[in-house]
Amino acid sequence: MAAVFLTGASGFLGGHLLRELLAAGHEVRALSRRIDSDAIIAEQGGVPIRAELADPASLNVVLAGCEAVFHAAADTSMWKTRAATQTATNVQGTENLLRAAESAGVEAFVHTSSVSAYSHLARETLNESVPQRGAENWINYERTKFLGEQAVRRSSVPWIVFNPSHILGPGDRHNWARLILMVDREKLPGIPPGSGSFADVREIARAQVRAWQRRRFGESYLVGGEHASYVDLVHRVGAALCKRTPTDATPAWALMAFAHLAEASSWLIRKEPDVTPESATLVCETLRVDSTKAMRELNYVETPLDSLLADTVAWMRKEGVVGR
Numbered sequence: 001m002a003a004v005f006l007t008g009a010s011g012f013l014g015g016h017l018l019r020e021l022l023a024a025g026h027e028v029r030a031l032s033r034r035i036d037s038d039a040i041i042a043e044q045g046g047v048p049i050r051a052e053l054a055d056p057a058s059l060n061v062v063l064a065g066c067e068a069v070f071h072a073a074a075d076t077s078m079w080k081t082r083a084a085t086q087t088a089t090n091v092q093g094t095e096n097l098l099r100a101a102e103s104a105g106v107e108a109f110v111h112t113s114s115v116s117a118y119s120h121l122a123r124e125t126l127n128e129s130v131p132q133r134g135a136e137n138w139i140n141y142e143r144t145k146f147l148g149e150q151a152v153r154r155s156s157v158p159w160i161v162f163n164p165s166h167i168l169g170p171g172d173r174h175n176w177a178r179l180i181l182m183v184d185r186e187k188l189p190g191i192p193p194g195s196g197s198f199a200d201v202r203e204i205a206r207a208q209v210r211a212w213q214r215r216r217f218g219e220s221y222l223v224g225g226e227h228a229s230y231v232d233l234v235h236r237v238g239a240a241l242c243k244r245t246p247t248d249a250t251p252a253w254a255l256m257a258f259a260h261l262a263e264a265s266s267w268l269i270r271k272e273p274d275v276t277p278e279s280a281t282l283v284c285e286t287l288r289v290d291s292t293k294a295m296r297e298l299n300y301v302e303t304p305l306d307s308l309l310a311d312t313v314a315w316m317r318k319e320g321v322v323g324r
Helices: 012-023 035-044 056-062 080-104 140-154 177-184 201-213 230-241 252-269 277-283 292-298 305-318
Strands: 003-007 027-031 047-049 068-071 108-112 159-164 166-168 195-200 219-223 226-229
Touching (some): 056 080, 080 252, 108 140, 177 230, 195 305, 201 219, 201 292, 219 292, 226 230, 226 305, 230 305, 252 277
Parallel strands (some): 003 068, 027 047
16 A cells, blocks of 8 residues: 655544545555644554655655655634744645655645635635635635645646535534534624535545545545534534524624724734634635535535534534533
8 A cells, every 4th residue: 555645634634534544554654743743643553754844855855655645734824913824834835745745756646725715705606617716815814725726736746636615523623613612611702694514524534535546636626515504503503512502693794893803902912813804704704615526526425414513512522522
């Protein structure tokens, strides 16, 4: 079986990719920058590797002998104070990894981009034929995901791109798990007025490995799931946890006003606020994703939202994150 280099292995999607690749019999060399990440990777059966996306020389060493790269690491911050660091990770880091992959003769580069590369400016249901508008965006995360993806598309390494929507599932501690935790503690201040497409992290990981196995080079795949308003999502989470939730959505103007106040306060305490103008903008929008291509070519499955939430909440209970 092949030697594979994986970034983001200690994260949410990356952890599932690590398990899928190991289950397929591959040797997985996983980028790790901390001792605690080393332990997480090693316990699964991966090989923790010290390297830096900012250090091309270190990448040249660790990619020697690898057949494929799965790039799932990203800076997802929505705070403008982190914009320079985020650009360095999502754009320059991706470019450095691509150059190292080219030098090492890597035969496949599977890249986790995002629906954000299309931008919230794209108002229609997203499919692979919709023009990406990330370059026009004032939100740095969306712009950097677009630029990182474009670097992949220009590369001479055979590539496959995935654009996931909102990702849910077991293993989540920092994404939508934060909303679930606030509902559990009955500290959710309000519900955003937008809607989203909720995808199963396990199915995304399986689809990525299948795409590589089936050599779907030069293709991109939008991977979404059941569409739901955030009001509906919060009410379902509340029902699953037997917790009270707000009844209606917070008006967009009120959410934006709160976000600007929180951002102003963040300059004083030097800590990223829970809500920023960037994140507030995104959750006021409607996001619909058409996964037909991935379903047809990769047997991608859109897990029903109730089932996906049940699995997510069950995992969070098992880990003691909710239900204390």
